[in-house]
Amino acid sequence: MMPLSWPGFDSLRKLSPEEATELASRVAELTKAGLPLGAGLRALAGEISGRRLPRVLRSLADRLDVGDDLVSALESQGRYLPSHLRGLMLAGVRSGRLSEVLEEFVELERSQSELRRRVWLSLTYPFILLLFMAALAVVGKVLIVDGFERIFRDFNTTLPLLTVAAIEMSSPIMWFSIGLVGLVMAIPLLLWIAPGASWIWPVLHRVPILGPLLRWSYVARFARLMGLLLDQQVPLPDALRLTAAGLRDANLARGCRGLADDVAKGRVLYESMAAHRQFPASLTPIIEWGQRAPALADAFRAAAEMFEGRLRVQGNLLDAMLAPIMFLAIITFVGAFVVAMFLPLLSLITKLSG
Numbered sequence: 341m342m343p344l345s346w347p348g349f350d351s352l353r354k355l356s357p358e359e360a361t362e363l364a365s366r367v368a369e370l371t372k373a374g375l376p377l378g379a380g381l382r383a384l385a386g387e388i389s390g391r392r393l394p395r396v397l398r399s400l401a402d403r404l405d406v407g408d409d410l411v412s413a414l415e416s417q418g419r420y421l422p423s424h425l426r427g428l429m430l431a432g433v434r435s436g437r438l439s440e441v442l443e444e445f446v447e448l449e450r451s452q453s454e455l456r457r458r459v460w461l462s463l464t465y466p467f468i469l470l471l472f473m474a475a476l477a478v479v480g481k482v483l484i485v486d487g488f489e490r491i492f493r494d495f496n497t498t499l500p501l502l503t504v505a506a507i508e509m510s511s512p513i514m515w516f517s518i519g520l521v522g523l524v525m526a527i528p529l530l531l532w533i534a535p536g537a538s539w540i541w542p543v544l545h546r547v548p549i550l551g552p553l554l555r556w557s558y559v560a561r562f563a564r565l566m567g568l569l570l571d572q573q574v575p576l577p578d579a580l581r582l583t584a585a586g587l588r589d590a591n592l593a594r595g596c597r598g599l600a601d602d603v604a605k606g607r608v609l610y611e612s613m614a615a616h617r618q619f620p621a622s623l624t625p626i627i628e629w630g631q632r633a634p635a636l637a638d639a640f641r642a643a644a645e646m647f648e649g650r651l652r653v654q655g656n657l658l659d660a661m662l663a664p665i666m667f668l669a670i671i672t673f674v675g676a677f678v679v680a681m682f683l684p685l686l687s688l689i690t691k692l693s694g
Contacts, residue, residue: 359393360425361449366397367429368442378404396420410438424565424586431572441572448564455560455651459553462658467524469666474517476670477510480677485510488681492688499684506680541591549654549662556651558589559620562596563644570637577604592618609636622646 355363370380378401385397396417403413410433414426421429425445432441489507492499499507530540545551565586569579577600584596595618602612610628613619623643630639 354420354422355392355396355425357422357449357453359390360422361446361453362388363393363396363421364425364429364442364449365446368439368446371442372439377401377410392420422586424569424582427574427578427582427585428569428572431569431574435572437572441568444568444571448568452557452561452564455648456557459557459651459655459658462655463550463553465663466658466666469663469670470517470521470524473666473670473673474514474521476674477514477517481510481514484681488685492684495688497684497688500680502676502680503684506677539591541589549658552654553651553658554589555620556647556654558587558592559623560644560647560651562587562592563623563640563647567637567640567644570640576609576636577601595619620647 366381366384367377370377370384381397381404382401385394385401388394388397399417399420400413403416404410408416411430414421414429414433418426428441428445429438432438435441485507491497492503527544541554545555562583565583566579569582570576574582580596580600580603584593584600587593587596595616598616599609599612603609608631610624610631613627614621614624626639626643626646627636630636630642633639
């Protein structure tokens with residue numbers, strides 16, 4: 341029987357970003373304290389809930405206990421450890437700065453997690469308003485418009501243009517609202533089912549508001565990981581490939597692998613970057629400066645700060661503008677709808693009472 345290889349399930353074998361961060365944090369603590377890694381990892385495995393992370397910790401401890409060095413033990417966990425973390429840990433072991441490297445990695449992951457959390461919190465309120473608008477559209481169409489339309493037809497009422505427009509538009513607005521909610525809810529599911537489909541990401545990047553947030557988030561992560569790996573003297577092609585493994589944006593990861601192939605063939609990084617559409621044009625001059633200085637790791641860190649700044653600005657604009665605009669649109673929609681439905685009803689009541 342062939343093994344199941346659906347990307348959404350294959351990704352379940354590796355540690356999640358949170359588990360990888362926890363592993364890096366624990367190994368950094370043990371290394372910095374000078375404690376035996378084997379015994380320390382085994383003790384930690386008994387304290388941590390879940391299945392994957394304790395299993396990896398025990399497996400590492402077993403390999404260390406039988407005399408393997410940390411490099412061999414890490415290599416044995418290739419199918420469970422994220423590639424970029426494993427490469428970073430190997431680089432830290434070889435440079436003798438494992439605890440410092442892992443502390444930087446943990447700080448990077450936590451700062452990135454905080455940025456993502458802030459972005460998703462900014463999107464939560466507009467999404468709730470979108471759900472409310474869809475619910476209003478369904479209730480308005482099914483319980484109000486259809487009933488009023490029958491009343492107006494039975495009494496042969498002459499309808500104003502606003503009422504006619506409201507009746508005609510109620511069904512398209514309802515289905516559009518339902519479809520929009522379904523599309524928004526389908527995006528996370530689609531990314532989970534097919535995380536390696538690179539065509540999805542350019543489409544997402546064109547989505548108003550959400551697209552720029554996703555783009556700047558992953559470009560900033562790309563730059564942070566590159567700066568961290570290059571600081572450990574990881575060769576540039578290897579650093580690009582490891583960074584590609586640490587990106588959820590499959591299109592950007594494909595661009596990283598393309599850069600790695602070009603650099604391995606002798607092409608200058610910033611020239612290759614300018615030829616790959618996955619990378620924003622504003623990144624190329626910074627990398628060119630870094631290669632000429634030479635201070636490439638510093639250049640990547642500066643680029644990361646620039647894109648993180650863009651992400652914060654976009655999030656602030658989202659907080660300041662999107663939710664109020666949506667709220668105002670809902671109020672306007674409801675007000676116009678009420679006027680459109682009750683205007684001929686008032687005229688009908690007056691006629692009947694007279």
